[in-house]
Amino acid sequence: MSLIPVTILTGFLGSGKTTLLNRILKEHHGQRIAVIENEFGEAGVDNELLVQDRDEQIVEMNNGCICCTVRGDLLRILGELHAKRSNGALSFERVIIETTGLADPAPVAQTFFVDEEISGRYELDAIVTLVDAKHAMMQLDEHHEAQEQVGFADRLLLSKTDLVTEDEVRQLEQRLKRMNPRAPILAAHFGEAPIEQLLDIHGFNLNAILEIEPDFLTDVEHEHDDDVVSFVFRAERPFDTARLDDFLGTVVQVYGTKLMRYKGVLELAGRPRRVVLQGVHMLMATDEGAPWKAGEKRESRIVFIGRELPKDILQQGLDLCLAAPVAAETVPARRER
Numbered sequence: 001m002s003l004i005p006v007t008i009l010t011g012f013l014g015s016g017k018t019t020l021l022n023r024i025l026k027e028h029h030g031q032r033i034a035v036i037e038n039e040f041g042e043a044g045v046d047n048e049l050l051v052q053d054r055d056e057q058i059v060e061m062n063n064g065c066i067c068c069t070v071r072g073d074l075l076r077i078l079g080e081l082h083a084k085r086s087n088g089a090l091s092f093e094r095v096i097i098e099t100t101g102l103a104d105p106a107p108v109a110q111t112f113f114v115d116e117e118i119s120g121r122y123e124l125d126a127i128v129t130l131v132d133a134k135h136a137m138m139q140l141d142e143h144h145e146a147q148e149q150v151g152f153a154d155r156l157l158l159s160k161t162d163l164v165t166e167d168e169v170r171q172l173e174q175r176l177k178r179m180n181p182r183a184p185i186l187a188a189h190f191g192e193a194p195i196e197q198l199l200d201i202h203g204f205n206l207n208a209i210l211e212i213e214p215d216f217l218t219d220v221e222h223e224h225d226d227d228v229v230s231f232v233f234r235a236e237r238p239f240d241t242a243r244l245d246d247f248l249g250t251v252v253q254v255y256g257t258k259l260m261r262y263k264g265v266l267e268l269a270g271r272p273r274r275v276v277l278q279g280v281h282m283l284m285a286t287d288e289g290a291p292w293k294a295g296e297k298r299e300s301r302i303v304f305i306g307r308e309l310p311k312d313i314l315q316q317g318l319d320l321c322l323a324a325p326v327a328a329e330t331v332p333a334r335r336e337r
């Protein structure tokens, strides 16, 4: 039986992994893909942002970072996917794993070599790393996870080149080439990248990795930046758009440097569709999401990831942005006897 190819999609927080994945899922390449989604924080939103009108199998792993606490989950999920494929319950030709933006890809890649059951069923095709041209210089200076993601890449994809000058792109490319001369650098404007150069490329070369990281197969020790934390805001009442705009505008101005990533799916009063909030540091954007269905439970959820997050300010401030509760229908008062 041939091995199932696996692509690890990595890249720092907000670098465009989900955007690229959506692009791949929408493209008519005739392949069925099982997606394993791992997000930092106790609640994810990526699952809601992925296109799901086809028959992809999307499995969420939200209880921690794939490279450490949930590696056991990864083994289990890969085992279950294989079993379902073998008994005909699922049909897919490949797997894509989207890691959290804070994952070190090495231990994830290692899974495909050190676990016999997995290595007998799956083959690591390539590590594809997204690099955010707007924020990468700073991220590479400050976060060793960002460096590992570049160092282990078999393909480097540059996103957000539209937000910087050509000169800045050139400087970043030079730095990336110095860090990883093996990986070709491709452009990925909003995920637009040549898919044939990302999937089935047999890019992962264990020998090359062992040359740069001789302990690759034995070394599971890695450190996370424990200062980075996450906070999830949830509400079952809609937001008042003007208040939310004001509040988020101010928060981003004041705490932008600490807010490494924020994203959410929101209910705004009077709007029939979800609104998707996206942000990396000071760069914030909103977009229309899927319409709310009749009778569907509506909940807004925003995940913030960063250092020294002002959790109380976020909680209280966002609470104050909720629209006033709709007055309950006036029920005739019961006459007391």
Ligand SMILES: Nc1nc2c(ncn2[C@@H]2O[C@H](COP(=O)(O)OP(=O)(O)OP(=O)(O)O)[C@@H](O)[C@H]2O)c(=O)[nH]1
Pocket (backbone or CB within 6 Å): 011, 012, 013, 014, 015, 016, 017, 018, 019, 020, 046, 100, 101, 130, 159, 160, 161, 162, 163, 188, 189, 190, 191, 261, 263, 278, 279, 285
């Ligand atoms: N200007 C610009 N924005 C982009 C580009 N690619 C992605 N984005 C935006 O960047 C934001 C983050 O994109 P995502 O695809 O969610 O990034 P991610 O890597 O999945 O984020 P996390 O998984 O949360 O770390 C979204 O608002 C995207 O629309 C690009 O090439 N140019």
